[in-house]
Amino acid sequence: MRTPWRLAVRLAGACLAFIHVVLGGEPSPFRPLPSSESRIPRTLLNMARSIEGQREMGVAGEHVPWLDALLRDLDAEWTLARAATNSAPHEAMARLESRFADDLGRRLGSAALRRLRELEVQAQGGRALLRDDVAALLELTPEQRSKLAAIAAQTDDVAARARAANTNGKPDAALMDGWQRLRKAEDTSMPRVLKAGQSTLWRESVGARMDTSKFDRVHPTAPEFPAGGRWLDERQPRMSALRGKVVLVHFYAFQCHNCHANFGTYNRWRASLREKGVELVGIQTPETEAEREPARVEEAARKAGFDFPVLLDLDQRAWTAWGNSVWPTVYVVDRRGYIRGWWIGELRWQGARGDQIIERMVERLLAEE
Numbered sequence: 001m002r003t004p005w006r007l008a009v010r011l012a013g014a015c016l017a018f019i020h021v022v023l024g025g026e027p028s029p030f031r032p033l034p035s036s037e038s039r040i041p042r043t044l045l046n047m048a049r050s051i052e053g054q055r056e057m058g059v060a061g062e063h064v065p066w067l068d069a070l071l072r073d074l075d076a077e078w079t080l081a082r083a084a085t086n087s088a089p090h091e092a093m094a095r096l097e098s099r100f101a102d103d104l105g106r107r108l109g110s111a112a113l114r115r116l117r118e119l120e121v122q123a124q125g126g127r128a129l130l131r132d133d134v135a136a137l138l139e140l141t142p143e144q145r146s147k148l149a150a151i152a153a154q155t156d157d158v159a160a161r162a163r164a165a166n167t168n169g170k171p172d173a174a175l176m177d178g179w180q181r182l183r184k185a186e187d188t189s190m191p192r193v194l195k196a197g198q199s200t201l202w203r204e205s206v207g208a209r210m211d212t213s214k215f216d217r218v219h220p221t222a223p224e225f226p227a228g229g230r231w232l233d234e235r236q237p238r239m240s241a242l243r244g245k246v247v248l249v250h251f252y253a254f255q256c257h258n259c260h261a262n263f264g265t266y267n268r269w270r271a272s273l274r275e276k277g278v279e280l281v282g283i284q285t286p287e288t289e290a291e292r293e294p295a296r297v298e299e300a301a302r303k304a305g306f307d308f309p310v311l312l313d314l315d316q317r318a319w320t321a322w323g324n325s326v327w328p329t330v331y332v333v334d335r336r337g338y339i340r341g342w343w344i345g346e347l348r349w350q351g352a353r354g355d356q357i358i359e360r361m362v363e364r365l366l367a368e369e
Contacts, residue, residue, distance in 0.1 A: 028110070028117035029205060031133045032101060035094035039152050040130055042090075043123035043212075044097045044116065045071070045078060048104070049338060050215040053119055057104070057112040068221070068336055070103055075220035079323045118207035123215075126190030127152060129202075137205060138198045147193045155182040219339040222249070222331070223321035225281075225311060232298050235309040237281060239337065246278045246365045247333040248358070251313075251324050253287045254300035259328040261346045263304045265355045270308050278362055282310040285319040287327060332358055334365045 033040060047053040049071060059067050074096045081092035105113040121128040128134055129148050140148075162175035194202060203209075224239045239247070250266060252259035270280050282301070286292040294312055301310050313319055322331070331342045341361055347354035 028114040029133065029137055030117040030121055030131070032098045033094065033120075033131065035091040037131075038090055039156065040127045041124055042093045042097065044120040045074065045093075045100060045220075046218040047116060047119040047123055047212065047215070048100060049220065050212075050218045052210065052212075052215045053116065056115050056119060056210070058108060058115075059112075063108065064336075066107065070100065072221045072337065074100055076223060076321070079220055079223065079321065082323060115207065118205075119210065119212060122206055122210065123212040126186040126188070129190050129193070134202075138194065138201055140194075140198070144193050148190055151186060151189055151193075155179065155186060158182055217334065217338045217340055219341070221337050222247070222333040222339050223318070226313075226317040226321065229318070230294065230312040230314065232301055232306075232310040232312065237279070237309050239333075242279055242333075243337050244277075244335050246276075246335060246362055248273075248278065248280045248330060248362070249283065249322075249333060250280075250328060250330040251283045251285055251319065251322070251326075252328045253291050254284060254297055254304075255288055255291055256327045258346050258349075260304075261348065262328050262330070263306075265347050267305050267307070269359075270306075273362065276362075276366060278366070280308040282306060282308060283313050283318050284310055285313040285316055285324070285327070330354075330358060332361050332365070334368070340365060 033042060033044070048057075048067075054064075054067065077092060078096055081089045081096075101113055101116070104116060121131070121134065124131075129138075129140075130145075130152060134140075135145055158175060158179045162172060162179050165172040165175060191199065191202075222239055225237065229236075248266075248269060250262070252262070266280060266282070269278070273280070284291065284297050284301075286297075290296055292314055294314075297310075297312055311318060318324075326344045328346070329342055329344050330347070332340050334340050341358075343354040343358055345354075346352070347358070
């Protein structure tokens, strides 16, 4: 059992380590999350993309374009890995996180890296206590680690049953609600496993607390449109050339009834938002054989009155690169090229106000510096 004297020594050591990091000395006490760990959410890149996270890391001036370019490179692989169904996502994401952390440390120093690691574990909530590096730092006992694992296992069991019900076409609302309640409760129940001294050390180790759940721009950067893709007319935009503008990208299929319900809104956006510097791009990814015929896609776009660039995504390269899964889906991309939100399905389905939600988001992004 830890004595008060030992606790004081560890607290002093933690404080000294923090001072050394601020001065550019010691690296972060938190190690990269291993690829074998699937119980803990991988949040490092989310924090790196966020406006608040970049501010906390001290990203400014000449470092901004460097960071954006690095994240665009990593996000292209991150999006594909996230959609995989085997062990590949954890392995790929662990590799991408390590690469980002290494590059950040070399570019901005250990203080920036440490702050990113602190935000990473804060965003992981109670599950951060499952980390091996955290267990070592806090000197968790085998009994404590077992209790923490049992709390996570209970939540994961409900989550697995909820996913199975959804996969079988029989969604269970009670299971979904139970899963969400248990996951939220972990952030309170897991820290209760700690002893008083461990709690104090934990608070000291993660730095200044922030509500990471409210961080903005945690989604990946928008993929580039496939090179050599077929467009309906001479307009062949590149996402890189659209930076500096807010961009609305919508996936559709011309024979999709739900997609047709959105067409009028797309045309209204094109007419009303163009003067504000907002670009609209359509991506027609086929679902039926008819939707693979360029002439029929072009005819349908003309009948719909589309006055914006449309990509014929016949080989589904754009669909895959964006990690898209539903017709229709609308993505909102900010002026630095980060995806800021999306709407899946009909914008006005059964009284929904998806069009208004996106329009408010666009206005907010136009006002950002």
